[in-house]
Amino acid sequence: MGLGVRVAPTTAARATSLLRAVQYTHPPSCPCHSSPTYQDQSQHGLKHVRRSFATPIDTARRKEYAFEMAASSIRFGPGCTKEVGMDFKNMGAKKVCVVTDVNVAKLDAMKQVVHALSQEGVDFTVYERTMVEPKDSSIREAVEFSKAQLPDAFLAVGGGSVIDTAKLMNLYTNFPENDFLDFVNAPLGRGLPITKPLSPLIAVPTTAGTGSETTGTAIFDLVSKKAKTGIAHRALKPTLGICDPLNTRTMPSAVHASSGLDVLCHSLESWTAIPYTERIPRPTNPINRPAYQGANPISDIFSLQALKSTIKYLPRAVKDPDDTEAQSEMLLAATLAGVGFGNAGVHLCHGMSYPISGQNKGYKHPGYVTASPIIPHGVSVAVTAPSVFRFTGASNPDRHLAAAEAFGVDISRAKKSNAGEVLGEAIAEFLVKLGDQPRGLKALGFERKDVEGLVEGTVPQKRVLMLAPGLSEELEEEREQLGGLFEGAMEY
Structure with a gap:
């Protein structure tokens, strides 16, 4: 053997035997390398043969097995x-x-x-x-x-x-x-x-x-x-x-806050989205693989760093318009989060935000110079965040506790069963300290009678809801869960 490595005869014999078994057994005895029959044309005519491929095929639910990274x-x-x-x-x-x-x-x-x-x-x-x-x-x-x-x-x-x-x-x-x-x-x-x-x-x-x-x-x-x-x-x-x-540097404080809250939720949602290997159905052609794919090892790096930077620098950028370091770091955080969520995707906060903005009853956010009522996107996203992450905590307690730790929470004694509550409380406290943020949907003019309409406006947001951990695939149960989330977001 090369490189001075010697293999015991019995080991070499076993290896040779295994290779022969895989090579000449149809189908191969290794289940991960078995594959369907396909037609092969040779000099002896058309015949059915079996070939081995490395990709295990999930025939029941056709779960995803790959992710793509794309960014500007x-x-x-x-x-x-x-x-x-x-x-x-x-x-x-x-x-x-x-x-x-x-x-x-x-x-x-x-x-x-x-x-x-x-x-x-x-x-x-x-x-x-x-x-x-x-x-x-x-x-x-x-x-x-x-x-x-x-x-x-x-x-x-x-x-x-x-x-x-x-x-x-x-x-x-x-x-x-x-x-x-x-x-x-x-x-x-x-x-x-x-x-x-x-x-x-x-x-x-x-x-x-x-x-x-x-x-x-x-x-x-x-x-x-x-x-x-x-x-x-x-x-x-x-x-x-x-x-x-x-x-x-010309952004008003209110715009700094709202924009930064969008970064916060981009980071949190992409960090806690379902893993890309759980997304279904897998595309039949790679051109149909969605931009929002689920959490993956590369987007995780961008999302978590963006979260940490936002928690550190957003309060400073909002408080002091002359804090150029904080402003620069928030622009970088927004870009990092963009790479993260642009590939992993967002889920419930964004899915629920769309009807909140679309069904605005006349709320006009302080600090925005517009002729018509407006709920800025970052505000509509963040207002449901404490409720959302209390709900999703059970899906991946470790990730939710890691996010809570980024907010400065001591998680050394936190129970995994309480991960959602820990993160939800940390988010609510951050929003309160940031100042001038509506503390729930009531502050935006919504009432409990509006929940049904908000749910109906959320249900069509399939491209993000499909990435939401813990959300039911059954429509009626999904509606019930969304209703509970809107109820929980009425005030914090």
Whole structure:
């Protein structure tokens, strides 16, 4: 034997015998390597043979056996916005559609972008009518603009609403003949896969929350259904996310808080989502493997670090608008969480948040300058978090206790049977200390009579509910569980 290693004759004989048994036995005696019959054409004609494959086949439930990691390229650093003109010139863009909103259009980030594009001689047009918390009508209007302009690249400058709008402008400009609902997540839409690459999209976030600069997800209100939904596919993810901490320094305190709460829940939900190996059904073709796949070893790293950073830096960023370190760390946390949840997915907090926002009874969050009532996304997500994680705790006590420890809880004597309660209490305490947050659905104007409508608005959110640990697969039991969660979220 090579390398000076000697094998006892009896050991070598046993190994040889086992190899021969596996090679010549049909089917192989090792159950993990058995496989179905398939047809093989040889010089002797068509015949049925058996071949061994490494993948065990779960014929009962067809559970997933693989996960994919996809995220945008990220450039992080103060002042890197000025490079965006060179980026588009380097990629040979002829006409760029710059997407922003009326508020960001006045900020330094937009001035930097315009100067960078002009300096490099890149032709561009600007769309600044993006709606905060976009509706399907505002998305359609934006798409009509981009279809008329026919750009070959897109640039989003703003928060998650702007970046998500730009993603959908890019999608429907490249699929001009498709119906709007074709790509919208099922069952509210048809959930068709995106079958070709889209135009380059560079995202320049001006808030530290959504992580949309890293993900293939775009969210909006589908008004006719009174629920938020969206489109999720890897093809939507930006080509490049330019994360410049200088661009988040104009955020008001209320926006810092709401955006940061989105990061908090992105982290918590992706960390506690069902393992990817438990998701069903496994796709029959990899093009149908969803962007939200369940917790996996790589997303775990990003999600847990984002959680720890958010707990440490969000209170500082909210309290002191001049704390540039905290602001920079929160932008980085948002990006880390984006990579985590963009591949693992989110679950109940986000699924329940969509009808909360869509069925707003007139609440307008302090610190937001909008003409119409608004429940910011981060607020609608976080308001149910104490109730949600009390419920999910039993599914994976160790993960819930690890999350509680990130909040500073001493878990050395905590019982696994109490993991959900421990984490739920830690989240509630964090929200209270953060300040100016509605302490439950009652503070948003909801009453117990509204629970049924909120449940009905949550049920269609299958792409996230399928990742929720402990949630029943039986519809009536699922409705009952969701009702209990909304009841538990009325106040904390």
